[in-house]
Structures are given as structure tokens and as C-alpha cells.
Amino acid sequence: MNIPNRPEYLKTQVEVEKLRTLHSELVEVDAFERQIKELFFIDNHAFIGMPKEEVYATTDFENYVATKKDAFIHVYFPWLNTIVRTVDAGDYYRLKTNRNQDLITAAEQKKLHDYKVAVLGMSVGSNIAFVLAQAGISSRIILADFDELDTTNLNRILAGVHQVGLNKTIVAARHIYEDDPFAEVTLLPEGVNEANLEELIKAGEVDCIIEEIDDIPFKIHARLLAMKYKIPVVMVTDNGDGVVLHVERYDLGHDKIWGKPHAYYEQKLADGPMTKEKAGSIIMNDIVGGVHRVDPNMIKSVKRVLARELVSWSQLGSAAILGAVVATYTVKEIALGKGTKRDIRAWISPESVEHGNHTVS
Template sequence: MVVPEHRVFDPASSDDRSIYDRLVELGGVHVFDTTATQLHSLRALLPTPPEDVLGEEVRWVHYPWRRSLVRVLGPRGFRLLRLDRNRNKITAAEQDDMARLCVGVVGLSVGHAVAHTLAIEGLCGELRLADFDDLDLSNLNRVPASLFDLDINKTVVAARRIAELDPYMSVVPYPDGLVESTFESFMDGLDIVIDECDSLDTKLVLREHARRRGIPVVMETSDGGILDVERFDLEPERPLLHGLLGDLDASALKNITPEQKAPLAARILDPSKLTPRMLASVPEIGRTLSTWPQLGSDVALGGASVAAVVRAFGIGTPPPSGRIRINLDAHLAAISEVEPTASGESISPANQPR
């Protein structure tokens, strides 16, 4: 585990002030200060924030990977202004409740999109990110990172991106991934765990831990927008992965080859419902394809889908266990002409009242 790399300097701390002064004195640090605009926008909010928020001391944030110091509003004003446009799709009270959620994300390809979307909407107070892998050029068809992030651990890449969005959000990277020595600390205190890892044995071990602790598991699989929810918080005896792998033990899945993994993955996804291009790709995995194909747009949809589930938990309307497919290709194939009604409004024929 690594500690966050950025640092928020509290003006009330003499230690923080001396470190800030030393950074400025050494030079070579870019300084960004837009707090006048931030404060103007904060004052323009409706209703007007209380005086103790408007008078909150600003902070400096050091981003060493950017060689930059950025001045921002204090934590209450920053959160109030940054998340203001969420209202009232998310009420202020609901947003406060979500700030107490702790969410874990395992696997930082689709998981990067998930974690960033959760951070954008302020759907949790703490994110834990687990992945042992470094960012590779081949990841840049779906992970919203850059060439400057190559060869950096995926959890660090995601944590840095979130820190640049919200320096006050707690993000805890686990760059060794989930192994025997990290499982307990990663799972301890989680409210929801998101599974976006490739390893089948890790998927099973993760669910064993979640079921034992009563933590719901959410998983999004890019092909056809498959979204799975397993409510181990309500069903302590629920079969892992909906029972789709039967009684397979996690230890039997270690070190299996891509060719051996493909049919098991197909069992989880249900071959009869795979998209045609994915179905044609499965027998090629390990032969003419390095691994299964994934598209950036599918990954972005996955981030939105999982965020909707976490948001539902946060506002007190969590879904039950089960599976749904959010297949945009199928929806696009169902597009129909829009016809005007007598009142001048438009309505799709497929949605006309009966």
C-alpha cells in the first residue's frame, strides 16, 4: 500500500506553512491560483452559503507529479461548489450521507472509469483501489489516461486523476493488488465492493470475503453492458457469481491459461447472450487474440452503470441481487421515427400511449 502523493497544506499548521515556503523558495514549481473566481462562484450559489463557509481559509495543494501548487477553497466550500450541480438529482442530505460511504474497486481498467465517475459525483467519502498492474500502451484504448502515465501502477494513475479533481477525497491505492496480505485491510469497513478484475480466482476469493462480511458486490462486464449485483448484505448464503461456476474452488482457477479461462468466462456471461462479435472472438482468445476485446465507450458506460448502482445505495433505494443488460447497440437498433402529437409535442411510436 502507498500513501497519497499529493498534499493539502493547512494554513493553520506551522509545519505545513514551512514546507510550502520551502517549495516556493526552491523554485521550479508552477503556481495556480483561481480562488478569486472560485469564491465568486461560491457566493453566487443559491441559497447563499453561511458565513463560516464563505470565510473558510483557502488551502494550497501540492501535486509533485505536476510540479505544481494549486490554491483551492477550503474543504466545505470546495465540496459545496463542486457538487452544487448535482442538486436536486442528489439532495444535499443524500450527498452528505454518501460522503460516509467507503467503496472498494478491484481492477483499474473498467475500474478506472468506475472510480473516476464515483469521484465526479461525490458518491463516496473514501475509495480503495486495488490492481497490481502497470499502465500499458495497450490500455489506452479504454483507460482515460495519457502517455505520461505509462509504466505507472494503475491504482496510482487513477488516484492522481481523482486528486486533481478533488484533493480532499480519500483515495487509498493498493498497488500490490489483492493478495493474502492485503485482503483484510482492503475489505475492512467497506460498504460496497466493485469487481472489475480479470482473474477468476480473485473474483471468487473476493466474493468469499464479501459474503463473510456482508458486503454487496457490483460487477460490470463490458460486452453488452452486463451489470451484476450480489446482495451478500441481505443474503449471507447466496451462491458466488449467482452460482454460474457451480462449486468450482478458487484454488482450482489459479494459473490457468487464457484458453482455459475463456470457456469459464463464457459461463459467467452466458454464451447465448454474448454480442455476436464477442461470441466470434471467444475461440480466438489465446490464438489470434491476446485477450478479450474491450472498447472505450463500453468502459465509459460501465462507469456510469456502476455509479448508478452506488448512487441507489446512497439514496436508500438499492437494487436486489441479479443481472441486467444495458446494451446500447440493441437500443440503437430499436430507434424509430418521432411523430408529433396533436398538441405539438413529439412522441416515439414505440412509446405511444395505448
Template structure:
């Protein structure tokens, strides 16, 4: 396998200035350093002498050994044969110059990993052959947009973990609060931090080679076109949208843009395992929300008062099919409940449902539009115990 060259932006002299420019409290993107380049070595020296450095984590030899195993699963090497195989895998690159150093400014960690292609081959090797290598490579060329980062955060993280998508756009205007910690993968040290930043950091810690942009103010009339549009100099925009926000206008406007651009939309409602699939890529005239809200438009929603918007949301999720707990909660929000209930188990299930469906759609499987329920209480029934 050939050594993966660094993109110019990584190998340029701008690296050292980026080391200084990104404030840890605001940063979400690691800085990638090439130890084979003059600039990369200079930046590494700066970091190693910096008080910002908390930990150096270098397990490149273990990763290289695992790379050889992944490339040769049927081989049993002698120690000398193993060394030859590792030298061959490095493609002539000197040991000290091999791989990538990823600097995570928010944690102060400097981590050495395999070059991009080799890193991803090893990291996703246990997907095979539920996902073949050819399929994995295709998936990593896809761009996924995620609006709303409760269920959306779980979906984005699970997609990144499974290698479903190599480029992501994350949108949410909210910051982490204490009551979010019942369902979001975050820590108390991150209270007050933007949800987009928290999610992007988790994803980059799984794969430093991802391409992630964040929309810290969420999606608005001013930004929605940019959210869907091709990146500067790119050939295409979003390949799939995961919509998990609470704002009715955004729900409608996002689908209008997705339909116009022929982008499929997935939504998990975090109640009874409800998953919506809207294949606007195959059905560009399909009504929004499966027609459950009639011919409503984003402009219509903007003109609604809060009571009308709530009725719209209940139409969209089909109020008659909500779980008993959610139905009861709707009558008590604002009196004995601060908001609607969301459980971590439901959020994680939603992330799994979205990722599995997204993978199949992006691989060209004919997943139809429609609504499905993966209701665990129905699938695994039990008699409710009396409180002790």
C-alpha cells in the first residue's frame, strides 16, 4: 500500500500559526501534522515545548502491526517476516516520518495515527463484510447533513463510527445544559459549550481525517442555502439529510430544500422507534412529511402561532400513535413537566436506525419512503411492575 500524501493545507507553513490561532475553548477541528515535512517537524517541536501539551500518545507500531494483519489475514509471520511486512507497508517512509500527528487543542493531546487510507482500512476492518472495502470507500466519499443534535448527535457519531460518510455538516444553535446530560454523550466539563462543537470533537476523536463543518447558529433563512450547497470548489452538496430539530419552520424549510435538490431525508422521533424516510432523490414531487400536514409550506409555518405549530408537529408525528408516556407528557408540559421526555436509550436507538438506513440509501439500496416503528416495548413486551 502506498503512503498517503498530505493535502497542501496540512503540509503548509500555516500549520504553526494555526497551532496558536485556535483557542481550545472554541476549537473543534484537529491540526494534522506531517512528520515527513519541514513544516510538520517544526510544528511538532513547537508543540513538544508548549505548556498546552498535556499528553503525547504514540502507538504507531501497534497500528502498523494491525495494518499488516488486516492486509494479510491468512498469514502467520515469523518475527523477521513481520518486520519485512511492516517495512513494506510503510512504502519506504522512515519510521520517524511515518503517519500523521493529530493535535487536539481542546484536550491538549498529540496523537500519532496511520496515514489516512491505512488508518481507515484498519479502523473499519471489523465492518467487513457487512460492509465491503469497496462499499466503505464509497461511503467515505458521501456528505451528510445533520440538523438538531440530540438524536442527531447520536446519528452523527454512529455514522462516523461506522464509516458512513466522510464529510458532515452539523447544525444546532443550542449549548449544552445540565438537563441534556440524560441523553447526550458529553461531560459536566462541557456545560455551556455549543452542541455542534461537542459533537464535532467526538467525531474527530474517532477519525481525525473527517471533514466537518459546523453551523453554530443552526439553520435559518440566511444560512439554509449554504447548508445544502456544494462546498467551495466542490462538485456536490449534501448526499443525505438527517433532520432532528424541534423548530417547525426548519423542518418544513429543510425538506423543501432537500426536495428541490433531490436529497433523501431521515428523521427519528425518539418515541416508539419512529423512523421516517423521505426519498426526495427518487420522488422529487413527494409531499412533505408523507402528506400528513397537507400541502403546508415553510412560509405557511412561519405565519403560524405557537398553538398552530404544536398542532402541526402532532400531525407530523401522528398523535394517535404516540406512546402512552408521551401522550400523557403532552398534557403536562409547562405545568408539571418542563419539556417533552427524551431517554438516552431512545436517542441511541434513533442513532442506530438512522445510520443503518443511511448506509443502505447511500449504497444505492432501494429503501422506500415511508414510516416505520421499531417499538422495543412492543417487540420485547413485559408486564409493568408495581413500584416498590
């Protein structure tokens, strides 16, 4: 059965009744009453700290509820066969981002809400996309990946065994919609290429690229496009328990790829097919920063992959989550106009917490 991958929004009781008729086992959740109670304290600071039951007995609360009685919408999640009565989009966003204050100011939150991010690659990328959504960043987000979820992905992708076989963009989008049913998620389930990426950029749909694609030639082409259209690129590469962060501020005039002239990589592409050996050298030396920077156990894993003793290289869920946190912070800083360094490579690891430092170049 072909199940829609975005919520449906029901504004009338007639639509709700029709849905009930069509789905006899429909699960119904009413979040609205609790949400109104939360909103009351947000909008009426004088009552903060008072016993809640006393507040709910006041005429102020009664009058507030009366003003909000019709400010709801029903959201149907087809993949869950669940309908939720919830506050409308504006109040939902206020609730969802309220606990961000004053770590993120209201003015900053508006900028972050409107900032458009394209997340390319849904391994580490799916975690990044979800953490962005949690933070209220990029209400219009693009997710790209042609691959389907396998059980071996579940050590690092936020998903369940019931989703095995689904396209990874669908898995990620559903997770985002359950967190924010009013998000606008564009899916590229056939994957991303130079043509559709450039089309999205030219249409004004991309303010920042988070590039998590395995294919080295595409990584290069994506940066050449970003350079052409002055789009910042953020990339996180897992490295054992840690990650390597790359920030390339093409929006600020940066004109290199991984610290080298772009002509160097254009020549690499012109020299013929990108073999595993060439790709491995670029990853180890240009991206991670040399063999001395690579986690020793990661090197063992790669050797076993090349010897066909492992199906694919090892990746940890903890590193994927760390990468999501690091990437989200980086996107937040870029979106808010903070930081002017055009080329950053940082090695971030739990070990650096123990030793009280981390390394940046």
C-alpha cells in the first residue's frame, strides 16, 4: 500500500468524521487542552510559579481558553494511522521553541526558522536533519538520498525495524513531521545530482548545504556549485568515536575545496575514474587530515573492508549523534551571521573532553 509521507491537515469536523469512517482503527490523540495550558503561562507571566490547579480555576484562565477554543487543527499521520488535535502552526512553533529562550532569542529564532537547508545524504545527515528540526531551524528543509533503510543502518540512523526497506528520506521526513507537523520537507528519494541541486539553488530553495554523500566526485561538484552560487557548505565525517567538521564559507568568498585550490580537484576528476584507492586517499589525507588523524580502529575496519572481511566500514551511532550536534550548532552560527572564518576543519572527539581541548585548523 502506498502511504503518504507527509501529514494531512483537517480544518473541519466534516473532514474528521470522514476520516473516522474511512479508518475504523484510527488512533485519536487530543493534545490541544494541554497545549492551551502551556500557552496560558507563556502569555500570562503573572501566573508563573503559582499552583497550576489554582490558576486553572481563575477567570483569567477561563477567558483565555474561550479566546483559543477554535484555534486548533487536526493533523493526520497516515503512516501511524493517528490523528492529533493540536494548536495551529503559529502557536505550535511558539510552544516548540519556548524552551530555547534566551539561548536563542525570538529574533534569532525567526531567522533560523526561515533559513533553508539542504541535507544531502541520510546516514549522518538524517540525524542532522532531525536535530535541526528539534531546534526550530530550517522549517523548509530538503532531504536527499536514493538508498533504502537496512537493519545494519539502525546502529546510527534514528529509525525502527518496522521501517526497514523504506527510502531513507522518507524515514527522516516522517521523524521530522512527528516532531513538527507543520514543517515543509522536500524529498529527493531518487538522490541528488548536479542538475537537481543547481535547480534548487537557482530557485532560492537553498541557503546552506549539509553535504554527507559518500561519492567523492559529487562532493567536489557540489562544492563547485556552492562556490558558483556563494552557498556555505558544512560536512561532518565520522572518525571512530569522534567527527571531523568541515565548514567552507563560499558565501564569504572562499574558493578552495578541503584547503586546496579547486583546480586541483577539477584535475582529479579529469584524470579518469575515481577508483577506491583515489577516493580513499582523498578521504584520509584531504578530508580527515592525514593518517595520524584517523582513529586506529577505523584504519583496521577499512583494511578489512578492502580485504572483503567486512561488508562496509564501521560507523558508530554515538558519532552520528555527535556529528548532528556539531553540524546544527555550525548551521545556527552561519544563519545568524556569526563567525567570519572562511575555512574550518575541526577534530572533535569525546577524548578531547577528557583532555580539556579540541583541535581546529
